[in-house]
Amino acid sequence: MTSKVLSGTADDVSDVEMLRSLLKSWFNRSRSTEPMIIGSRNEDAVLLSLSQKSYVDSIYDCGLLESNKLPWLAASPDSIVVVSGVIPNEQQLAVVEVKTRVSVEKIAEAERIAKKYGEKVIHCNCGDEAWLECIEKDHSNQIMCQVLVTGLKYCIYIVARPGTTGGKGKPIYMVFGTIEQNQFYAFLSYLNRKMDRILAPFYKSKNVDEVLAALPPGLSDIEQQIIRSRWPFFHKLRQSAIDCGKIGFPPTSLFKTSFQSLYNVIKGGLDANTQHYISIRPNVKITFEQESG
DSSP states (O other): OHHHHHHTTTTTOOHHHHHHHHHHHHHOOOOOOHHHHHHHHHHHHHHHHHHTSTTEEEEEOOOOEEOSSOTTOEEOOSEEEEEESSSTTOEEEEEEEEEEOOSHHHHHHHHHHHHHHOOSSEEEETTSHHHHHHSOHHHHHHHHHHHHHHOOSEEEEEEEOOOBTTBOOOEEEEEEEEOOHHHHHHHHHHHHHHHHHHHHHHHHOSSHHHHHHHSOSOOOHHHHHHHHHHHHHHHHHHHHHHHTTSOOOOOOSOOOOHHHHHHHHHHOHHHHHHHHHHHHOOSSOOOOOOOOO
């Protein structure tokens, strides 16, 4: 949705329709597509490759980050890196976004771009010719969100091929992009103007009735019930993160309430077996996916 707002395709959408779209994107039951799954599994190998570059001083994992300027704006970069020498005599912090091309056509297009520029690192500025050719529009907006949340002015965008049975995926080309300060504040101001009145009630309200009273009129009973059932959990979770010094939560691979876990055990079948496995699984990295019924 942020991508639609940044690209201007949501300019003629009413506040209530915008909110409906947000509710759908937050709470729909869509599953990850095969390219998304392949891309997620490919990220670690690509980030490991990045960490071994001579110009990378440090690389950090990060989860969901909330903007300290607009609390309703959040992003989760694939990583944050400290690099030296990409710009001579400077050390920079940059957000990292990894995209894996899966289809033959996408891989061929990425290889064409890599061959055209013929550089290990393609340097560009936000919105220039190289940026527009090397970074897809939706990905550009995704990166811009990460930049707005973190306050960083640099990004690294890596396009990679998927792994094979014989090895992990490898980068096809890498972009080192710069976002100027005037662009940063222009995007930030535009997002604030379009979204604050819709999303601020979720953060400023003390209870769910206040939230609903401040939202655009026209939501259906079902949509209001979705907010009533979800907002208290979100509110307490966020407040807990703030109360513990804004240090957030440790990485979590499984997030369930005790009632959900108990239900899985009682209902039997695959969910019970999966729940039992989770409880006794050793603390090692293995491939295992848990699905909720």
